[in-house]
Amino acid sequence: MIAGLPQKTSLRDALRRARENAPFLAMAMQIQPELTDLLEAENLEAALEFGRSAGEGAANVRQKLRREKRALALTLAIGDLAGQLSLTDVITRLSDFADRALDEALADIFATRYPNAPVEGFSIIGLGKHGSRELNYSSDIDPIFIYDPDKIPVRGREEPSDSSRRIGQQLVEALNARDADGYVFRVDMRLRPSPEVSPVALPVEAAISYYESSALAWEQAAYIRSRAAAGDPQLGQYFLETINPFIWRRSLDYGAIKNIGSVTAQIRDHYAAGQKFGLGYDLKRGRGGIRETEFYAQMHQLIFGGRQPDLRAPATRDALAALAKAGRIDGAKAKILSESYEYYRVIEHRLQMVNDQQTHSLPDDAEGLDRVARLHGLDNGQILLDQLAPRVDAVGNIYDDLIDPEDDRRLPIDEEKLAAVLVEKNLLESGAFLLAIRRWRSGKVTALRSNAAQESFEEILPDLVDATATAPNPAQALARLDSLIEKLPTAINFFRILEARPALLEMLGNILSHAPVLANALARRAELFDGLIDATALDLPPSVEELAEQFARTESGDDYQILLDRVRARVGEKRFALGVQLIEGRHDALEISSGYVRVAEAAIQVLANATIAEFQKTHGKVPGCALLILALGRLGGEALTHASDLDLIFLFTGDHSAESDGPRSLGATQYYNRLTARIVTALSVPTAAGPLYEVDTRLRPSGTQGPLAVTFESFRKYQRESAWTWEHMALTRARPVYGSKADRAQLKEEICAILQTEREPEELRKAVRKMRLDIVEHKPPKGPLDTKMMEGGLVDWEFIIHFLQLKTGEALYPQLGEAVRTLVNAGHLGEDMVAAHELMARLLVALRLMSPDCDFPPETSRALIAKAAGQESWDALLDGYDQARQCVIDEWNRHLRPDPDEILGDII
Numbered sequence: 001m002i003a004g005l006p007q008k009t010s011l012r013d014a015l016r017r018a019r020e021n022a023p024f025l026a027m028a029m030q031i032q033p034e035l036t037d038l039l040e041a042e043n044l045e046a047a048l049e050f051g052r053s054a055g056e057g058a059a060n061v062r063q064k065l066r067r068e069k070r071a072l073a074l075t076l077a078i079g080d081l082a083g084q085l086s087l088t089d090v091i092t093r094l095s096d097f098a099d100r101a102l103d104e105a106l107a108d109i110f111a112t113r114y115p116n117a118p119v120e121g122f123s124i125i126g127l128g129k130h131g132s133r134e135l136n137y138s139s140d141i142d143p144i145f146i147y148d149p150d151k152i153p154v155r156g157r158e159e160p161s162d163s164s165r166r167i168g169q170q171l172v173e174a175l176n177a178r179d180a181d182g183y184v185f186r187v188d189m190r191l192r193p194s195p196e197v198s199p200v201a202l203p204v205e206a207a208i209s210y211y212e213s214s215a216l217a218w219e220q221a222a223y224i225r226s227r228a229a230a231g232d233p234q235l236g237q238y239f240l241e242t243i244n245p246f247i248w249r250r251s252l253d254y255g256a257i258k259n260i261g262s263v264t265a266q267i268r269d270h271y272a273a274g275q276k277f278g279l280g281y282d283l284k285r286g287r288g289g290i291r292e293t294e295f296y297a298q299m300h301q302l303i304f305g306g307r308q309p310d311l312r313a314p315a316t317r318d319a320l321a322a323l324a325k326a327g328r329i330d331g332a333k334a335k336i337l338s339e340s341y342e343y344y345r346v347i348e349h350r351l352q353m354v355n356d357q358q359t360h361s362l363p364d365d366a367e368g369l370d371r372v373a374r375l376h377g378l379d380n381g382q383i384l385l386d387q388l389a390p391r392v393d394a395v396g397n398i399y400d401d402l403i404d405p406e407d408d409r410r411l412p413i414d415e416e417k418l419a420a421v422l423v424e425k426n427l428l429e430s431g432a433f434l435l436a437i438r439r440w441r442s443g444k445v446t447a448l449r450s451n452a453a454q455e456s457f458e459e460i461l462p463d464l465v466d467a468t469a470t471a472p473n474p475a476q477a478l479a480r481l482d483s484l485i486e487k488l489p490t491a492i493n494f495f496r497i498l499e500a501r502p503a504l505l506e507m508l509g510n511i512l513s514h515a516p517v518l519a520n521a522l523a524r525r526a527e528l529f530d531g532l533i534d535a536t537a538l539d540l541p542p543s544v545e546e547l548a549e550q551f552a553r554t555e556s557g558d559d560y561q562i563l564l565d566r567v568r569a570r571v572g573e574k575r576f577a578l579g580v581q582l583i584e585g586r587h588d589a590l591e592i593s594s595g596y597v598r599v600a601e602a603a604i605q606v607l608a609n610a611t612i613a614e615f616q617k618t619h620g621k622v623p624g625c626a627l628l629i630l631a632l633g634r635l636g637g638e639a640l641t642h643a644s645d646l647d648l649i650f651l652f653t654g655d656h657s658a659e660s661d662g663p664r665s666l667g668a669t670q671y672y673n674r675l676t677a678r679i680v681t682a683l684s685v686p687t688a689a690g691p692l693y694e695v696d697t698r699l700r701p702s703g704t705q706g707p708l709a710v711t712f713e714s715f716r717k718y719q720r721e722s723a724w725t726w727e728h729m730a731l732t733r734a735r736p737v738y739g740s741k742a743d744r745a746q747l748k749e750e751i752c753a754i755l756q757t758e759r760e761p762e763e764l765r766k767a768v769r770k771m772r773l774d775i776v777e778h779k780p781p782k783g784p785l786d787t788k789m790m791e792g793g794l795v796d797w798e799f800i801i802h803f804l805q806l807k808t809g810e811a812l813y814p815q816l817g818e819a820v821r822t823l824v825n826a827g828h829l830g831e832d833m834v835a836a837h838e839l840m841a842r843l844l845v846a847l848r849l850m851s852p853d854c855d856f857p858p859e860t861s862r863a864l865i866a867k868a869a870g871q872e873s874w875d876a877l878l879d880g881y882d883q884a885r886q887c888v889i890d891e892w893n894r895h896l897r898p899d900p901d902e903i904l905g906d907i908i
Contacts, residue, residue: 002339004387005346006083006377011039014081021375024356028074035071039078044085047075061108062174065101066181072097077137077353080346081375087342090349095133098141099126101184102230105174109167114153121151122167122201123236126229127191127222132314134225136345138352138359140186143229145171145201146239151232161199168200186358190538191222196584204239211243218503221298223247224305225314248306277392278385279369283348284360288396290348293341296399297323304328316341333398340391347388350376364553432475433465436482447488456495463505464498471509473860480512480519487523494526504532510583514861515849517642518579521572525690531573538586541574541595547602552609560614564682567606568692574599579642579849582868589842589868590817596640600693601737604629604646607682608738615675620662622671625654628712628747629679629738632699636733636814639841641848645694646683649701649734650676650709653743672709680708699730712747719754725767729802731755735814756809768803769896772796783854785847785881787840792885792892794840797833800891804828817841833891836884843869843881 015036018025029036035054038047051071055064076093079085102124110119128142129135145168149160152167175184192198193210202210211219224247228236275287284290297319304326305311311326313319317338324334350372351359363369369381378384440448440457448457464481471477485491498505508529511518522528531537541547551570554563578595581587587595608629633647634640652672660666666674684695700706701718710718719731734751736744772795781789788794798816804823805811811822820837823829846868851857857865862874871877 002342004343005087006081008083009377011042011044011078011082011084014078015039017081017375017377018078018353021371022077022354025074025077025353028070028077032071032074035074039075044075044079044082047078051075061104062177062179062184063181065104065175065184066179069097069101069184070182073137073356077349080137080349081353081377087345087349090137091129091134091345094135094137094139095126095130098130098135098185099229101175102143102171105171105184106167106231109170109174110153113163113166114155117153120232121148121153121235122164123147123204123231123233123239124171124229125226125236125239127226129225130229131227132225132316133227134315134345136352136358137349138356140188140358141175142188142191144192144207145189146204146207146235147201148204148232148235151235161203164201164203165199172200191219193219196538196586204235208239208242211246215246220247221302224298224301224312224319227314248309248312277389278362279366280361280364281388281392282361283344283351283388286392288392288394288399290341290344290360292399293337293344293395296320296329296337296402299402300328336391336394337398340395343387343391347372347376347384432478433469436478437461437465439482440485445486447485447491450492453492453495456492456499460495460499463502464495467505467509468512471513472864473513473858476858476860477509477512480516484512484519484523484526488526491526494529497529504529507532507580507584511580514864515579515583517849517852518576518583521576521579525572527569528573528576531577532580537573537577538581538584540581540587540591541578541598544598544601544605547574547598548605551602551606560610561687563610564607565687567603567610568687568690571599571603571692572690575642582846582849583864585864585867589845589870590639590838593639593641593841593845596642596644597635597638600635600640600646601631603692604631604648604683604737608679611679611682612675615678616662618662618664619666619671619674620660622652622654622658622660622666622668625652625658625668625672626740626743627652627672627675627709627738628736628743630747631735631737632730632733633696634733635737636735638735638815639817641845643848643852645696647696647699647730648680649697649699649715650679651712651715651747652709653712656711656714669707669709669711673707676709699727712743712750716750716754719751720757725764725806726771728755728806729768729771729799732802732805732812732819733814733816752812755806755812758809759806761807764803764807765896766898768799769898772799772896781854784856785843785851786854787844787847787881790885792888794837794844796892797837797840797888800829800833800888800895803895829891830887832883832887836887839869839871839880839884843877 015029019029032054035047035050038050051068054071055066055068058064058067072093076085076090080087080090106122106124107119110117123146125131125144125146126141127144129139130141130143135141145164147160147164147167152160152163154160154163172187172189176187177183189195189200192200192202193207193215211223223243226240226247228240275282277286277288282289294316297316300323301311301313301319304323308326308328311319311322311328313322320329320334320338320341323329324331348360351362353375354372363372363381366381369384373379373381373384376384378387439445441454443449448454468474468477468481488494498508511522551567552563554566558566575596578592578599581595582589582592608627612627628651630636630649630651631647632649634644635646635648650672652668654668656668658668660668660671680695680697683693684691686692697708698704700708701710701715701723719727723731731751732755736747739747775789775795779789781793784790786793801811801816801819801823805819808823808826808828810826810828811819813819813822817834817837820829820833824831824834843865846865847854847857850861850865850868856862862877866872866874866877869877869880871880
């Protein structure tokens, strides 16, 4: 029995601990009273049997699988907590259920789409912990979909590629989508080759060709834990047997130690906050944790497994045992690693049972850690830390000894050979690259003056040359790479990251070719690339609440200035990643736009809270008063681009004549104006970690002449009695982003009342037209693709929407997409206005990154911009853009064109 694992106890005791310490399990008990009764009766076998039949009577396969997963999750959790199910029992049952769920969902898709066809020609390859049958309690699955074009069924004129894509997409949705019955498994498709561009399912021969010729080192390691998990078993087995030589190479692959060791160093650096043992320790990525145990086994398997098939065990503990038996690793070390790994995985499951989250980190507060410890059957969190500490230290020391390889740096690249290769492949005019390399090696470039920097540069240079030369726009990529290296304060970490993650080289080539905004950001802060090490960096950002929690994390001894730097670094990383997501085609441009909004809102919340706390140290609080922040413009409308500034209005509630209660008392008006100025500074002034946002406060009452912060009542009075029409137009996109729930609700109600004030339509029309003409005079379009300012562009589109909102008092949503759909449904606008907005909004997001001057971009970037705008080609984009603008012009003329008498009056 491994020390620290749960002692066998009653299911009833496990249920009690679960109710008291795991909200997810407590909820699962309430939802499934019949199952809970079986567990209360100490009948584990009956509970397991109940889980297998929990889906009976379901309306469809999706509901059936979700109910079975919910029952299985509760039963396994209680059996695990009671010590009546081992780790092997839990992870095997979860993995087997994943296989069955995939098979049943796939069979249902076939039965629906191809009623008479057998389930063949489509196979699911399980990777990661699913592939090794070691699934976590709250885990995603990492499948690869393979299809045989000759066997997969089709209907009508459907091509096999279309059939496989639809099957794959429906399969992901069947398991991944969350509804009233929960979800089956999260599905992560990012382990397939080039996930940003490749289809969801791969033709088998093309996949084999990729792995035989083009696969990356990490992909070789990933396939150690691979198996045909579901679907057509013959197809899956054929694929894996064919690529077997790619996975298991007969030559001793000592390079694996260096590759994985470099990744480990980057992971430790990137997850620095989770490396220190104690509260918040990352059990998976931290030094001495789960991942290092897995890497230790995989490195030795890659080195020796090509010649010793008995070392190819997918599961980590099995691999360690096989390696020890074969004498490839020390038996005592294998025992430490295996027992520590089992203990880690059990505690990892406890962390995930609390709220069904895919987390691997210990809580960062003592109360949360105590809850996890009590769930495990311990008295408090300190006991849990005491049990973990010696294991973490031992595993870390074992792994540290492994990843200290001898220096095997490459020799400097030979210029003559390089020139010959470049000319032979016709990749790039060789002279330009050779001149750049000579300059980089001259010692005159700041970032490359140290020996360490030169060594890291020479190590990555061959791959860097290849990535740049094969980029979509090699000349552009080289010019921007040269500029980037010239501006870097130090290049060591940048090159080491590229060496550790070769897949990032292609991404870098795309950034340098297509995105001058991102390339310039990299030149200022090369550490932005660090954030891309983790594949989750290319996921859309989580909720504002989760982001705020991430941004606000501090370490002991951090002060206000350090927090400002930390927030800038974290926000910058998120914004950079969002830009990369667009370049890589990972998500819809409108979703990325919403991601920028969530990041900005989280930054506002964290920095406002921190600034208020800092300000209160000197000036105290103003009794009965509170701050409100109102977002307008693109932030208010939840549609930011990479270049957007933040339009904000600052208000405060309560009595303006009140005074603060701190050591240096201030009147309320002075208090909130000085506080607001500091918040604006916190959001906008660059620190050592770089800039954050441009903040525009000119939309406040009385504009630049008015105070930065006014009372709620002053704002209300100004808007009702003194505001111009254009200020009410701006108010249509107003949305409170900071303040108490009650204050926000009251402010929203007041804004709605102001906007619904009855207006004289003709006077409103004239005012809107005049404002647009003023903009034309003072801010003409930058270029032919200035989708905001061109006639029929987004500004005209927005003015039409605002005009109708104020005229009718309807569709008062700050989100303009929702507003236009409401106006269309009410008959005020043609349906084409919806599509026009979506095309131009997507185009704006793309152009802000790829062609900020609004001129026609290089030909090599045009297809990418078209794709980001939701169009099939550049020509289709231009046609759609012209049609969208014409649609807006037609609606403008219908609603806002002046009468002939008005035109005549202007002439006279």
